[in-house]
Amino acid sequence: MALTKQKRELTISASPHAHGTVTTRGVMRHVLIGLTPALIGSVYFFGFRALAVCLVSMAACFLFEKLWCVLLHKDDKTYDLSALVTGLLLAYTCPPTVPYWQLVIADAFAILLVKMLFGGIGKNVFNPALAGRAFLFSWPVSMSTWVKVGWENRAGLFSAADIVTSATPLASMHRYEMPAEGLWDMFIGNIGGCIGETSAVLILIGFAYLLITKVITPRIPLCYIGTVALLTFLFPMGNDRLLWMASQVLSGGLMLGATFMATDYVTSPVTKAGQVLYGVLCGVLTVVIRYFGGYNEGVSYAILIMNACVMLLDRVGRPKKFGTPGKKVAGK
Amino acid sequence: MAFSFFGGLHPKDNKAYTRDRQIEPFAAPDVLTISMSQHIGVPCEPLVKKGDPVKKGQKIGDSKGMCVPVHASVSGKVKAVEARPHVSGMAMMSVVIENDHQDTLCEEIRPRDRAQVDAMTPEELIAIIREAGIVGMGGAAFPTSVKLIGGIGKIDTLIINASECEPYITADDRLCREKADEIIAGIRLLIRILEPEETYIGIENNKPEAVKALQTAAGDTGIRVKPLPAKYPQGAEKQLIFAVTGLQVPSGTLPAAIGCAVLNIATCKAVCDAVYSGMPLISRVVTVSGDILREPKNLEVPIGTGFDVLLEACGLEGEPYKVLSGGPMMGSAQYDLSVATVKACNAVTVLGKKSRFHVEDPHCIRCGKCIDVCPMRLMPVLMYRSLGSNDVEEMKKMDLMDCMECGCCAYNCPAGVPLVQMFRTGKQKIRSAQQK
DSSP, X not given: OHHHHSOOXXXXXXXXXXXXXXXXXXXXXXXXXXXXXXHHHHHXXXXXHHHHHHHHHHHHHHHHHHHHHHHTTOOOOGGGOHHHHHHHHXXXXXXXXXXXXXXXXXXXXXXXXXXXXXXXXXXXXXOHHHHHHHHHTTSXXXXXXXXXXXXXXXXXXXXXXXXXXXXXXXXXXXXXXOOSXXXXXXXXXXXXXXXXTSOHHHHHHHHHHHXXXXXXXXXXXXXXXXXXXXXXXXXXXXXXXXXXXXXXXXXXXXXXXXXXXXXXXXXXXXXXXXXXXXXXXXXXXXXXXXXXXXXXXXXXXXXXXXXXXXXXXXXXXXXXXXXXXXXXSTTO | OOOSSSSOBOOOOOGGGTXXXXXXXXXXXXEEEEESOOSSSSOOEEOOOTTOEEOBTOEEEEOSSSOOOEEOSSOEEEEEEEEEEOTTSSEEEEEEEEEOSOOOBOTTOOOOOHHHHHTOOXXXXXXXXXXXXXXXXXXXXXXXXXXXXXXXXXXXXXEEEOOOOSTTOOHHHHHHXXXXXXXXXXXXXXXXXXOOSEEEEEEETTOHHHHHHHHHHXXXXXXXXXXXXXXXXXXXXXXXXXXXXXXXXXXXXXXXXXXXXXXXXXXXXXXXXXXXXXXXXXXXXXXXXXXXXXXXXXEEEETTOBHHHHHHHHOBOSOOSEEEESOTTTOEEOSOXXXXXXXXXXXXXXXXXGGOOOOSSOOOOOOOHHHHHOTTOOOXXXXXXXXXXXXXXXXXXXXXXXXXXXXXXXXXXXXXXXXXXXXXXXXXXXXXXXXX
């Protein structure tokens, strides 16, 4: 009886009273870890400026979100680390020579307008990092100046002048020419391009990490990359189908986009069939833009366009609820 | 046999606390509170009044309609007949008995021998089961006699549920290991009543000793023990039927619609006791466990024993954060530890502060992990969105009413959205809209 006599504070709530170990913060941490190999690679290929760009972008995104919450008295959710993911991904889609101030404005656009104005994490329609990248094309020159890869040609931390520029494989292919770069260089990342997109192998390591930690399923990335591979194989613009296909798959932001951006929970469909369709359509749009668009890269716009279709795709492939086996059930 | 049903998950089962603890008889406390609401349906009317002497096993409450009687679990004197806290969180009419510790047995309780039982008709057996106050002991507390009457001639598959998929609980596991013969005897009585073509015992494969004990006891009776993958909620009726037979119970109907009946394993043991020893359902095995108990136990507890007495017997270490009737996935949190065990209460689980998980203003990140684990193959993420609109038609379209509230979605939600909790509110809205 002693127990009832003592005043005890017991918590009442509806079941369940247990919770799994996965949290939003944990998921975001996994994504950041998955992105790390590509970051290390970018420092190797482009010098410390690449790292500086990433850090500036992450810090800016974090601070903008914090500022929004404090100034507008909103519930502060910055501890979920999602702003850091946005910042890092946005930096990954920029050339290492991107001016810091332009990047910070893009960060503000991504966090304040694309994410927070829509209601914060989970409520945004478009992927903030990609929308930020699209915004950065307000300065097209910054976004299409490609440094020649290599330590000796690395850009200075504060001055991006005096660097040797080079073409990218995508630029050649946009002119329907076979790229000059070898497949191996494209695979390991020894080519010009954006900070986080060049090294397929390092992105694949991140991809494997996300699969192992069950953050993502391979559905969207495989459908996306598979569609691009199939279409470029069927309609090659060079004389070697296989080489053309491999170059298309390994160049530009396809690997990065398919692995880390098209799989963004918030802006991709939740049903399995919806995800397959989303991946395939991203692939189709990417190839169409790369072949016929004015700009040689199509990944970011393909994903942004598909982001807008997610509400529609969520209606596709709704699982058949338990208790509806075929047509035998009466009333269905 | 990796696939048993869609979705589901593997919560930390925490059964190691009590798995190897033999069932101990628990001495009845000085005062017992026996609720008149121990089953789904019409609550009992008290048959005794303050001051009346009662004997162990004496009927102290009964009513008409969907109702089965309740009995005194000890002998003594009626101290009060009044509303007392109930595990459901409400106050319910209860008979409070002061135990005289004599255990004077009611004269009506007489054992029957084998020949007597063998001569009985199914109707006579069902009458005994009703009078013994037997209800589904897995948690739902559906009157067993009602289920049996409704099932006669309609059941071709009888499934005995020994899955026990809730974390912490080992009451059924221990019962199978220690009382397998009684369980099988009870099942054979049920077979005589329902005359099914097939009888299975569905049990999770994380209880190998129980599987073995049941197989040995079943022998050549034709009762088949079916080990199933350990996955929550394997013990959910519709999921269990699917795992055993491959049939889906149509949405909105009961298992009888496809010729299945599911009974809990502890209920079978109670049936055996009622028929052979004549003893009504006045005690049951309760797992008292949790992460802040010195000595978690499996106890044979007289119905009406207070939670406080049980916790004291198992040695509480530190402040409890939540005290649950049942396990952490579907159990109900108690605010008053004077609540007493009821027939369907298979566990008292005490959780310490470290199991606290709460997110202020959670934001769904649309990860879809709730869809992956929903055993009813619903889309919790979109159901959640439909709740925001407050549109009853939209909620119905999202199949909110098919949710069985197992809690997998909320357990798995990284953002900490209280999904199933909100679905309960939504279901209530649909129900009240339908009543209008």
